[in-house]
Amino acid sequence: MIAAQRRIRVLMGKPGLCGHDRGIVLVVMALRDAGMEVIYSGRHNSPESLVEVAIQEDVDVLGVSILAGGHLALCERIARLLRERNAQDIVLLAGGFIPPEDIPKLKAFGVKEVFRDGAKLDDIVRYIEGAAAERATA
Amino acid sequence: MYLEKITTAQEAWKQRHAQEIARAEAASVACEDGIPVKVLYTPADAPADFDREVGFPGDFPFTRGNDATGYRKKLWTVSHYAGFGSPTETNTLFRRMIDHGGVPPYMALDLPTQLGLDPDHPLACGEVGMAGTSVASLRDWETIFEGIKLEDTFVGTVINAPAAVFLAMHVVLAEKQGADLRKIRGNLQNDILKEFTARGNFIFPVAPSIRLVTDTLEYCARHLPAYWPLNVCGGHYPEAGANRVHEVAFAFADAFTYIDDALRRGVAIDSFGKGIFFLMKTNHTDLLEEVAKFRAMRKIWAMRIRDRYGAKDEETMKCRVLAHSGGSLLTRERPELNIARTTLACVAGVLGGIELIGLRTMDEVFGIPAEKSELIAIGTQHVVAHETGLPHVVDPLGGSYLVEALTAEFERKVLEELERIERIGGMIAAIESGYVRKAIAQDAYATHLAWENGAKVKVGVNKYRIEENEPPRQPYAYKPEEEARQIAAVKQLRRERDNDAVERALARLVDCARRPASSESNLMAPIIEAVRAYATVGEICGALRQVFGEYAEPTAF
Numbered sequence: 084m085i086a087a088q089r090r091i092r093v094l095m096g097k098p099g100l101c102g103h104d105r106g107i108v109l110v111v112m113a114l115r116d117a118g119m120e121v122i123y124s125g126r127h128n129s130p131e132s133l134v135e136v137a138i139q140e141d142v143d144v145l146g147v148s149i150l151a152g153g154h155l156a157l158c159e160r161i162a163r164l165l166r167e168r169n170a171q172d173i174v175l176l177a178g179g180f181i182p183p184e185d186i187p188k189l190k191a192f193g194v195k196e197v198f199r200d201g202a203k204l205d206d207i208v209r210y211i212e213g214a215a216a217e218r219a220t221a
Numbered sequence: 222m223y224l225e226k227i228t229t230a231q232e233a234w235k236q237r238h239a240q241e242i243a244r245a246e247a248a249s250v251a252c253e254d255g256i257p258v259k260v261l262y263t264p265a266d267a268p269a270d271f272d273r274e275v276g277f278p279g280d281f282p283f284t285r286g287n288d289a290t291g292y293r294k295k296l297w298t299v300s301h302y303a304g305f306g307s308p309t310e311t312n313t314l315f316r317r318m319i320d321h322g323g324v325p326p327y328m329a330l331d332l333p334t335q336l337g338l339d340p341d342h343p344l345a346c347g348e349v350g351m352a353g354t355s356v357a358s359l360r361d362w363e364t365i366f367e368g369i370k371l372e373d374t375f376v377g378t379v380i381n382a383p384a385a386v387f388l389a390m391h392v393v394l395a396e397k398q399g400a401d402l403r404k405i406r407g408n409l410q411n412d413i414l415k416e417f418t419a420r421g422n423f424i425f426p427v428a429p430s431i432r433l434v435t436d437t438l439e440y441c442a443r444h445l446p447a448y449w450p451l452n453v454c455g456g457h458y459p460e461a462g463a464n465r466v467h468e469v470a471f472a473f474a475d476a477f478t479y480i481d482d483a484l485r486r487g488v489a490i491d492s493f494g495k496g497i498f499f500l501m502k503t504n505h506t507d508l509l510e511e512v513a514k515f516r517a518m519r520k521i522w523a524m525r526i527r528d529r530y531g532a533k534d535e536e537t538m539k540c541r542v543l544a545h546s547g548g549s550l551l552t553r554e555r556p557e558l559n560i561a562r563t564t565l566a567c568v569a570g571v572l573g574g575i576e577l578i579g580l581r582t583m584d585e586v587f588g589i590p591a592e593k594s595e596l597i598a599i600g601t602q603h604v605v606a607h608e609t610g611l612p613h614v615v616d617p618l619g620g621s622y623l624v625e626a627l628t629a630e631f632e633r634k635v636l637e638e639l640e641r642i643e644r645i646g647g648m649i650a651a652i653e654s655g656y657v658r659k660a661i662a663q664d665a666y667a668t669h670l671a672w673e674n675g676a677k678v679k680v681g682v683n684k685y686r687i688e689e690n691e692p693p694r695q696p697y698a699y700k701p702e703e704e705a706r707q708i709a710a711v712k713q714l715r716r717e718r719d720n721d722a723v724e725r726a727l728a729r730l731v732d733c734a735r736r737p738a739s740s741e742s743n744l745m746a747p748i749i750e751a752v753r754a755y756a757t758v759g760e761i762c763g764a765l766r767q768v769f770g771e772y773a774e775p776t777a778f
Binding site for chain 2: 205
């Protein structure tokens, strides 16, 4: 079970132009405290570059955070790029300022889970641990 | 003698109530930034030399206020910040506000504009017209101010990285209107340093970004003396998670960086210092420390500006503070309680004697505020202004043992942090090394964990929770037709203008940017020429990107 012993690898980044990163930085710190390997790619990423880095770095999880309203267009594009690159097994998570009625739309695109602002860090950590374990045994 | 008497009496009091005091002190209480709070304050905690350390309002170092009679001279400005639609819709709104005797509110711009990207840039996709108005060129600026005389109004623009381009648009439009530039009033945010560490809308690396700020300061000092070219922003730091000491220390360190650069350029402190304002937060948490913060800010600023920078004009030494209540402290749970929070935030600002207050609406946590909530936010300030009697007395908490002790301790902590930044090599080094980002992230993490584990109470969230449905909301919705219209407009502009003139102007801008920063290579002149030729914001910033490159942020925490 080499795969199960591997530390969980996560790429966190902000797609688009929104500059608010208090939330995503908190998640980065919490995931590191939970023993995961976290790459934080900062702000102003194109969907293309996030998907490229996610594949090159062989991550289990790609987490994106958007607070300025561009979440639908950006997540749709990221999910599509992951499928085009045959990398849809990377767990795509979205967070930020996301109205509840958009959550089903995001999930239809291929986002596995949505953590709105106010989500508990522990819940995010536990979700990722579960999703990564599932991915390792899939 | 008097103090000895007090100390002896206090000892006796302690003995009489020993058990109760021991119980109360068992759990230590401190402000979020670590300043301890005791159970009781007495004259023994207040400054020993009242005249020297506290002084009088309207007198140096202005701890008790910039004006001798406080709000009796002039009430604080009740401010409001509003979003906009297209340039045409913005024009309609501005004209309506001016017709009603007001001034236009501060203009919000969309993210592509703030990042110097035209609407048809691939990265702009899905964000055109979302967070504010899309302004691609002088043509949009002309639309926004159609029928408005710039000489007669005040125009505030929330723009940072491309601020010089917006100043240029304003200058060119004012010239076309035949205005006297010396009478043009307005304000740019123009504080790029906090973008690198807190707000995130940066383009160029740190050094050329500061050069652009200095270019605007120098240009305004020479040609637009009534214009305020810089708001130094502390308030974005606590919104990003920083504690109050960091809010003030980072804002001051940013301001000193701009001043140092302008002085090196040979611009005199008294010619631009009066145009610097601080945009801070006023929050209800640790409320009396908030009051102490505003008092300490005035003192620290006045001393530095006089003693380190040699200002002669007392107006330059006055720290003018505009503050909004913090959106990040509002809750989606039991949202009506946000009115209580912002009311207290307003009281904190008033007790602190600041110049302008803006309150968040109770429902902005859900999306675009309802008109009723906006009226509540403005009405809240009117209640504080006209029903509480607070404005009658200048610095009403001056002389409070607690507030004086907190003011002195807050000042000490800010000076200590400023020294730390100087040891790192100044604010530029502190930003580039990641120190500032790390400090903010650590503050934010500590606060967040305290909310999650209940050590800090958020009413309605981690205590006194009531399960209820979220109210109906008006979310910020993506309008593809608005984006398409802006893209079509910029393409049409590129067909209609004299493209050779644009090319020549951009080439001159590149040449000028390649020369080292100086008064002779001030970028305002070539930017103004490019704007006049209808070069777009994206093209002008693109030309500068060619020379300066882009900022790569440190991402380690």
